[in-house]
Amino acid sequence: MLRGIHVPLVTPFTPEGEVAADAVGKLARQVLDDGAAGLVALGTTGEAAALDQEERALVIETCARACAERGALLTVGMSASDTRTTARALRALPEGAGAALVTVPSFLRPGERGVEAHFTALAEETPVPLVIYHIPYRTGQQVGAATLRRLAAHPMVAGVKYATGGLDQDALDLLGDPPPGFEVLCGDDLYVSPMLALGAAGGILASAHLRTREFADLADAWHAGDVPRARALGHRLAALSAALFAEPNPTVLKGVLHARGLIPTPDVRLPLLPASPASVAAAL
Numbered sequence: 001m002l003r004g005i006h007v008p009l010v011t012p013f014t015p016e017g018e019v020a021a022d023a024v025g026k027l028a029r030q031v032l033d034d035g036a037a038g039l040v041a042l043g044t045t046g047e048a049a050a051l052d053q054e055e056r057a058l059v060i061e062t063c064a065r066a067c068a069e070r071g072a073l074l075t076v077g078m079s080a081s082d083t084r085t086t087a088r089a090l091r092a093l094p095e096g097a098g099a100a101l102v103t104v105p106s107f108l109r110p111g112e113r114g115v116e117a118h119f120t121a122l123a124e125e126t127p128v129p130l131v132i133y134h135i136p137y138r139t140g141q142q143v144g145a146a147t148l149r150r151l152a153a154h155p156m157v158a159g160v161k162y163a164t165g166g167l168d169q170d171a172l173d174l175l176g177d178p179p180p181g182f183e184v185l186c187g188d189d190l191y192v193s194p195m196l197a198l199g200a201a202g203g204i205l206a207s208a209h210l211r212t213r214e215f216a217d218l219a220d221a222w223h224a225g226d227v228p229r230a231r232a233l234g235h236r237l238a239a240l241s242a243a244l245f246a247e248p249n250p251t252v253l254k255g256v257l258h259a260r261g262l263i264p265t266p267d268v269r270l271p272l273l274p275a276s277p278a279s280v281a282a283a284l
Contacts, residue, residue, distance in 0.1 A: 002183040002202060003037065005202050005208050005218075006185070006202065006208075009031075009209075011024065011048075012263035025062045026262075035215070036072070036212050039073075040076075041063040042056055043101065044249065047268060063096075073099060075099040077133075101204070103133040106139035109141050120154065135164070148170075153179070159185055161185045162184055162186060167194060192234070211237065214233055240283065252283050256280055
């Protein structure tokens with residue numbers, strides 16, 4: 001279900017500051033046609049926290065249409081610090097969503113027992129499979145391999161987006177002996193090649209807005225055991241990812257997409273600021 005490269009789509013804005021729905025649809029179809037296995041709507045890259053309810057619904061609807069046309073998976077991102085609010089959002093997911101990417105509760109730091117209870121409760125109520133988003137440098141909460149293994153036993157927990165800022169012992173533990181039916185996806189663009197080499201099913205990668213076909217080929221090459229090709233692709237794409245994350249995501253990415261004529265403006269919403277011309281030029 002989660003195998004391959006999934007693109008967490010940016011939310012383009014018009015010069016007037018509105019969501020550019022036409023650009024969302026065009027970009028969605030382009031990355032799917034270029035080899036992406038699916039889309040993630042309303043992820044961090046999509047500036048979900050800066051969108052109002054109507055804008056979020058518009059983004060989901062537009063992405064769902066593109067995924068339905070291409071037979072691709074749409075995953076919808078959601079984030080809340082309490083279980084009740086998250087469960088309510090899951091139950092309200094519109095038709096077309098095939099999975100939900102749910103962050104570990106942030107700021108509260110409920111401990112691993114609390115995280116396990118949170119996702120267990122959500123798994124009992126969700127209408128779609130859950131992908132746990134483990135990103136401790138944003139949430140402030142570590143989740144170890146043992147906890148993820150216990151959660152993986154629930155049939156409605158499909159996998160984890162693993163983004164700890166590097167390759168740690170828990171990643172090696174999970175990838176060395178993955179739970180049945182539970183997929184590990186790389187969430188740190190810079191480390192997708194080594195994680196694929198160790199057995200990751202794929203990745204959710206902002207960088208894959210660009211050179212989508214090469215990122216898809218990278219995953220295919222590692223899965224096929226074509227080490228020379230995979231290694232060369234991995235090194236080349238890591239340089240791109242490093243350039244795109246030189247400033248807060250998705251500022252550089254939006255600057256590049258705009259420079260290539262793919263979105264109408266490079267604009268982001270406060271508190272983000274547009275990337276510097278130098279950072280955008282380095283990533284072109």
